[in-house]
Amino acid sequence: MLWTRWLVLLLCWGATAGEQQADEREGFRAEIRADSRRQRSPPPVEPLDFGFVPSAVYDTHAYYEPGAVGILFHMVHAFLYVVQPNPFPKDLIVRVIQQNMGGIKIEEWRKPENVVLLLQWIHYEAGFLVCGTVGVVFVILVPIIGILFCVCRCCENCGGEMHQRQRKNADCQRGFYTASLVATTIFIILGVLISYAANHNISAQIKSTRRFINTNMRDLKTFANNTPAQIDYLTAQYTTAKNKVLSDLDNIGPLLGGRIHSQLEKEVVPSLDTALRMxxxxxxxxxxxxxxxxxxxxxxxxxxxxxxxxxxxxxxxxxxxxxxxxxxxxxxxxxxxxxxxxxxxxxxxxxxxxxxxxxxxxxxxxxxxxxxxxxxxxxxxxxNDTPRLVKDQTKNIVSGVKGMLDKIGAEITGFSKMFPVEASLANFTIFLTEGQKNIESFYPQIDQMDFYRWIGCVAALCMIVLILAFNILGLLCGSCGYDKQATPTTRGCLSNTGGNLLMAGVGFTFIFVWLLMAIVTALFVVGGNVEKMMCEPLANRQLFKIIDTPYLVHPAKKNFLPGMLFQNPNIDLTLGSMYRECYENNGLYHALQLETMFNINSFLNRTVYNKDLAKVFESVQVDLQDIxxxxxxxxxxxxxxxxxxxxxxxxxxxxxxxxxxxxxxxxxxxxxxxxxxxxxxxxxxxxxxxxxxxxxxxxxxxxxxxxxxxxxxxxxxxxxxxxxxxxxxxxxxxxxxxxxNILSAIDAAEYLITHNASHVVKQETKNYVQSLVGYFKQYTAWVKNSLTAEVAQCKPISNIVDSMEIVACSFIVDSVNTFWFGLGGCCVLLIPSIIFSTKLAKYYRRMDTEDVFEDMGNTGNHGEQVCDIHGNLAVVSSPYSDTLTRFPRASAPPSYSDW
Incomplete structure (x- = not known):
C-alpha cells in the first residue's frame, strides 16, 4: 500500500645583533620548525545540550499471570512433556520446508531422503501417535464392548443373572467396590471441575483479548502520531549546533585569535617582559x-x-x-x-x-x-590586538560560512519536508481506526461463537455429570437402603433402586464415553501439537530461528524478512533481532537496520560538513606583520x-x-x-x-x-x-x-610573528575548525543515538507478538489442553467406574433367586448336603448350625393373587 511505502521512507529519515644574535635566531627557527612537526592536541569541544526527544507512553503490558489456573496449565505442560520429551526439531522442520518449497508429489516421498525425513518426523511424533492410537482404539472398542456387554447380560451372563451366590467375604467385597467407586467418582468430579475451569477461563479471557486489541491499536496510533514530532525535533535541533557555530564565528577574534595569541605569547611575552623589566x-x-x-x-x-x-x-x-x-x-x-x-x-x-x-x-x-x-x-x-586582526581579516570568510550554514539548515529542513509525513501517518491512523472498527464488528459473532462453544463444552461435561449423578444416587440409595438381614431376593426398594441407578450409569457410560474420548483425542492431537510445535518454540524464540534460517523460502533469497519488507533479501535482518530490539523499546530505524538502506550519518556528514565548507576554512589567512x-x-x-x-x-x-x-x-x-x-x-x-x-x-x-x-x-x-x-x-x-639579549629575543619574536606565524595560524585554524566540526559531530552522533533508542520506539510491534502469544497460547491453547486433560481423565476413569458399578449393583439389586439351605432331618449323616441345580439346596441339619433358620427356603419371590 502507498502509506506503507511512505512510512518506510519516513523511518529511513527518522531514521559533522652580531654573530651571537644570529645564532639565537637560527636556534629559535629550528625550535619553531620542530614545533611545527609536533601535533598539538585540539582543545576539548564544549558539549551541547540537545534536550530530550519527545517520548511516547505505550499502554500495552504484554504480560499474563494465569493465577490459580496456572497450576493446571503446568500439569498439562508436564503431561505433554512426558508424552513428547524430544527437543524442538528445528533442523528437521527447516529441511522439510526447504525440500517442499517447490511442492512435492506423493511418489517423491519414496525417495530415500524423504523417507528419512518421514521416519524422523514419526520418531518425533511417537508420543502423540501412541496416545492418539490409544484414543482411537478406545473410541472403536468401547461401543463394541458396550454392545457385547449388553448382549451378554441379556443372556444372563456378565452379571446379568439375577442370582447372587452367598459368600463369607461378601461384605468385604461390597465395601471394597463401594470405596473404589467413591474414589473413582471423586477423581472424575475433579476432572470435571478442571475441564469446567478451563472452559470458563476461555470465556473469561475474551474480555482480556479485547483489552489487548484496544491497547495495541492505541499504541500503534501513538507510535504513528508521535513519530513526526520526534523527527521534527531531530531536525529542529540542528539549530542548536548551528547557533553554537554561529556564536563561535561571531567570536572568532577571541577564539581563533586568542588561540593564535596564546601560541605566540610563549615567545613574545617573555621578550617584552624582559624589556619592561629593563x-x-x-x-x-x-x-x-x-x-x-x-x-x-x-x-x-x-x-x-x-x-x-x-x-x-x-x-x-x-x-x-x-x-x-x-x-x-x-x-x-x-x-x-x-x-x-x-x-x-x-x-x-x-x-x-x-x-x-x-x-x-x-x-x-x-x-x-x-x-x-x-x-x-x-x-x-x-x-594583544591579534584577536581584532583575526576578526577583521576573516569578516568575509565568516559571512560566507554563515550563509552556507543557513543553506545546510534549509537543505535538512527541505529534505524532511520531501516526504508527506503527516498525510501518510494520517492514512495509517485511518487504517488503524478502520481496522479496529472491523475487528470490533466481529465481537458479537465472537461472543456468539464463544457461547456456542461454551454450551458444547458444558454439554459434554453434562454427560459426565449425568453419569456421576447416577453413580452418586446409586451409591446413596444403595448404601442407605442396604439391609444386612435381608436376603438377595428380599432386598428393599431403595436398595434395588440404587443398584438400578448404578447400572443406568453404566449404560450411559457406554453411550457417551466413546464420543467424549473422540473429542479428547482430537483436541489432544491438535492442541498438544500446537503447544509443542507453536507455543513452546514461540516462548523460547526457537520459532524465530526457523523463520530466520538463511535461504529458507528460496535458494536465491538469504533472509525472509528484508526480502518481504524491502525486496532485498541480502540485508542481514532477522525476525529475532527485530523482535529483540523492539522488545527493548529501541527505535525502528535500528530495529529494521535501515542504515543499510539509508545511512543517516553519511547523509548528515555529507550535508552538514561538506567539501565547500572545508575549502572556506582552508582559505583562512591571517597577516600579523603589522604587529x-x-x-x-x-x-x-x-x-x-x-x-x-x-x-x-x-x-x-x-x-x-x-x-x-x-x-x-x-x-x-x-x-x-x-x-x-x-x-x-x-x-x-x-x-x-x-x-x-x-x-x-x-x-x-x-x-x-x-x-x-x-x-x-x-x-x-x-x-x-x-x-x-x-x-x-x-x-x-x-x-x-x-x-x-633583550633585543635578540624581541627580534626573534618579531621574526616568529612575521615569518612563522602562518604555521601557527594554520594549526590553530585547524583546531578551531575541528571545534566547529565537533558541534556537528555531536549533532550527528545525537541523531544516530536518538534514532537508535528514542525515535519511533517500536515496543508496540513486540507487544503485538507477545499479545498474540498470550491470546493464542495462554488464553486458548492452554485452556483447550486443560479442558481435554480433565475430560480425558474422566473418560479413562469411567472404565473402572463401569466395573465397580457393575460389581456393586449386584449387592444392591433384588435378585430373582438365591442360595437356599433346608433341614433334611437328623439321619446321622451330619454335614451331608443335597443340592438342587435349580437353586433348591437341601442341607442336612447339624449340631453346628441351624441352616434352616439362617437360610429360609425361598426359591422365588412369593406370589400373591393380587400381583
Whole structure:
C-alpha cells in the first residue's frame, strides 16, 4: 500500500645583533620548525545540550499471570512433556520446508531422503501417535464392548443373572467396590471441575483479548502520531549546533585569535617582559644614582668640615695638655694618657677621592626622557590586538560560512519536508481506526461463537455429570437402603433402586464415553501439537530461528524478512533481532537496520560538513606583520642605557669607603673617656678645660658626624647608600650583553610573528575548525543515538507478538489442553467406574433367586448336603448350625393373587 511505502521512507529519515644574535635566531627557527612537526592536541569541544526527544507512553503490558489456573496449565505442560520429551526439531522442520518449497508429489516421498525425513518426523511424533492410537482404539472398542456387554447380560451372563451366590467375604467385597467407586467418582468430579475451569477461563479471557486489541491499536496510533514530532525535533535541533557555530564565528577574534595569541605569547611575552623589566631597572638606576650623588655631595662637604673641626679640637686639646698643671705627679700620667689618644681625633672615610656620578646620572636622565615602559606597553597592545586582526581579516570568510550554514539548515529542513509525513501517518491512523472498527464488528459473532462453544463444552461435561449423578444416587440409595438381614431376593426398594441407578450409569457410560474420548483425542492431537510445535518454540524464540534460517523460502533469497519488507533479501535482518530490539523499546530505524538502506550519518556528514565548507576554512589567512613589539625609539633607548657609563663607575671604591666609619674613633666614647679621666684630676681649671673639650667633641659628633652617618644610612626610598651602590653594581654588570639579549629575543619574536606565524595560524585554524566540526559531530552522533533508542520506539510491534502469544497460547491453547486433560481423565476413569458399578449393583439389586439351605432331618449323616441345580439346596441339619433358620427356603419371590 502507498502509506506503507511512505512510512518506510519516513523511518529511513527518522531514521559533522652580531654573530651571537644570529645564532639565537637560527636556534629559535629550528625550535619553531620542530614545533611545527609536533601535533598539538585540539582543545576539548564544549558539549551541547540537545534536550530530550519527545517520548511516547505505550499502554500495552504484554504480560499474563494465569493465577490459580496456572497450576493446571503446568500439569498439562508436564503431561505433554512426558508424552513428547524430544527437543524442538528445528533442523528437521527447516529441511522439510526447504525440500517442499517447490511442492512435492506423493511418489517423491519414496525417495530415500524423504523417507528419512518421514521416519524422523514419526520418531518425533511417537508420543502423540501412541496416545492418539490409544484414543482411537478406545473410541472403536468401547461401543463394541458396550454392545457385547449388553448382549451378554441379556443372556444372563456378565452379571446379568439375577442370582447372587452367598459368600463369607461378601461384605468385604461390597465395601471394597463401594470405596473404589467413591474414589473413582471423586477423581472424575475433579476432572470435571478442571475441564469446567478451563472452559470458563476461555470465556473469561475474551474480555482480556479485547483489552489487548484496544491497547495495541492505541499504541500503534501513538507510535504513528508521535513519530513526526520526534523527527521534527531531530531536525529542529540542528539549530542548536548551528547557533553554537554561529556564536563561535561571531567570536572568532577571541577564539581563533586568542588561540593564535596564546601560541605566540610563549615567545613574545617573555621578550617584552624582559624589556619592561629593563625599563624598570632604568628608573631604579636613576634613583640609585640620585641617591649616590646626593649622598656623595653631603659626605664630601661634611668630610671637609669634620676634618677641620677635629683638627682645631685636637690642637686646642693639645694646648690644654701643655698646661704646667699636667707636669705634677699623678696628673702628668693622666695628661700623658690623654695626649696619647689625640691621634684618634681624625676622619676615617675620605669621600673626596670618590668619582663624581653626575655624568652617568645626566645620561640616565636623558635616556629616561624616552618612556621605554610606554613603548613596551605599545608592543603588548599591538600583540594583544591579534584577536581584532583575526576578526577583521576573516569578516568575509565568516559571512560566507554563515550563509552556507543557513543553506545546510534549509537543505535538512527541505529534505524532511520531501516526504508527506503527516498525510501518510494520517492514512495509517485511518487504517488503524478502520481496522479496529472491523475487528470490533466481529465481537458479537465472537461472543456468539464463544457461547456456542461454551454450551458444547458444558454439554459434554453434562454427560459426565449425568453419569456421576447416577453413580452418586446409586451409591446413596444403595448404601442407605442396604439391609444386612435381608436376603438377595428380599432386598428393599431403595436398595434395588440404587443398584438400578448404578447400572443406568453404566449404560450411559457406554453411550457417551466413546464420543467424549473422540473429542479428547482430537483436541489432544491438535492442541498438544500446537503447544509443542507453536507455543513452546514461540516462548523460547526457537520459532524465530526457523523463520530466520538463511535461504529458507528460496535458494536465491538469504533472509525472509528484508526480502518481504524491502525486496532485498541480502540485508542481514532477522525476525529475532527485530523482535529483540523492539522488545527493548529501541527505535525502528535500528530495529529494521535501515542504515543499510539509508545511512543517516553519511547523509548528515555529507550535508552538514561538506567539501565547500572545508575549502572556506582552508582559505583562512591571517597577516600579523603589522604587529610591532618594540619601536626603534625603544631599541635606541636600550642601547643608550647600555652606553650610559654606569658600568665604568668604580663601585668597589664606593663600597670600600662606605663600609668605613666616619671617624677613626667613636667620638661619644672618646668624650666619655675624656670626662672620666678629667674626673681623676684635682678640681681646678685643668679639669674644667678637659670637660669642656669633651663637650666640644660631643657637639662635633652631634652636629657633623651624625648627619654624615644618616646620609650614608638613609637616602630616598629608605634604602642605604650601600644598597644603592650594590644595585647599581648589579644593574651595570654585563649590561650591554643583557640589552643585546633583550633585543635578540624581541627580534626573534618579531621574526616568529612575521615569518612563522602562518604555521601557527594554520594549526590553530585547524583546531578551531575541528571545534566547529565537533558541534556537528555531536549533532550527528545525537541523531544516530536518538534514532537508535528514542525515535519511533517500536515496543508496540513486540507487544503485538507477545499479545498474540498470550491470546493464542495462554488464553486458548492452554485452556483447550486443560479442558481435554480433565475430560480425558474422566473418560479413562469411567472404565473402572463401569466395573465397580457393575460389581456393586449386584449387592444392591433384588435378585430373582438365591442360595437356599433346608433341614433334611437328623439321619446321622451330619454335614451331608443335597443340592438342587435349580437353586433348591437341601442341607442336612447339624449340631453346628441351624441352616434352616439362617437360610429360609425361598426359591422365588412369593406370589400373591393380587400381583
Amino acid at each position: 625599563a624598570g631597572a632604568m628608573r631604579e638606576t636613576k634613583e640609585a644614582l640620585e641617591n649616590v650623588s646626593s649622598s656623595l655631595e653631603v659626605l664630601q662637604e661634611g668630610t671637609g668640615k669634620l676634618q677641620t673641626s677635629l683638627s682645631v679640637e685636637r690642637a686646642s686639646l693639645s694646648n690644654t695638655l701643655s698646661d704646667p698643671a699636667c707636669t705634677n705627679g699623678a696628673v702628668s700620667h693622666t695628661c700623658n694618657t690623654i695626649r696619647s689618644t689625640l691621634s684618634q681625633l681624625g676622619i676615617n672615610a675620605d669621600f673626596s677621592r670618590l668619582p663624581d656620578v653626575s655624568h652617568s646620572l645626566g645620561n640616565v636622565d636623558t635616556i629616561l626622557k624616552t618612556d621605554l615602559s610606554n613603548i613596551v606597553q605599545k608592543g603588548y597592545s599591538s600583540f 610591532t613589539l618594540l619601536e626603534q625609539a625603544g631599541r635606541d633607548n636600550l642601547i643608550n642605557f647600555a652606553n650610559s657609563g654606569i658600568g665604568q663607575i668604580d663601585y668597589a671604591a664606593f663600597l670600600a669607603e662606605v663600609n668605613k666609619g666616619v671617624t677613626l674613633v667613636d667620638l661619644l666614647s672618646f668624650s666619655t673617656d675624656l670626662e672620666a679621666q678629667a674626673d681623676q684630676l684635682p678640681r681646678g681649671a685643668l679639669e674644667n678645660a678637659l670637660k669642656g673639650h669633651a663637650s666640644s667633641i660631643r657637639q662635633i659628633h652631634r652636629d657633623q658626624v651624625v648627619p654624615m652617618e644618616q646620609a650614608m644610612k638613609y637616602v630616598r626610598a629608605r634604602s642605604t647608600l650601600s644598597q644603592s651602590i650594590k644595585q647599581l653594581q648589579r644593574t651595570s654588570s654585563d649590561l650591554p650583553v643583557k640589552v643585546t
